[in-house]
Amino acid sequence: MIVGAYPFKDTDEPIKFRTIIGRILNVHYLVLHYIWISLECNHLFSRIFVANLEKVLYYHYF
Template identity: 50%
Template sequence: GSYPFEDPNEPKDFRKTIQRVLSVQYSIPDNVQISPECRHLISRIFVFDPAE
């Protein structure tokens, strides 16, 4: 498995993971089966600007 904020090229690099969290860079693995509605919800939860 992998975490949504891991750097795909360097998954063990904690600093890159933190940077990806702070800049809201995430990915949902292709093998994870979720509905379009769930993808939309996730995209609305993970936003850079909390005013949005």
């Protein structure tokens, strides 16, 4: 946890298991605007949270 919250949770909608699973499968995540995250961390998020597994496995950190 980098920001202290799950990136797939929507504060406007009550927690629903199926909704959260849908967001995970569709790679719909949110980093709150008032939390500062480095450019490197944002870049890592954008490379990890992708639907295509091949793109994740070939990231230069691995």
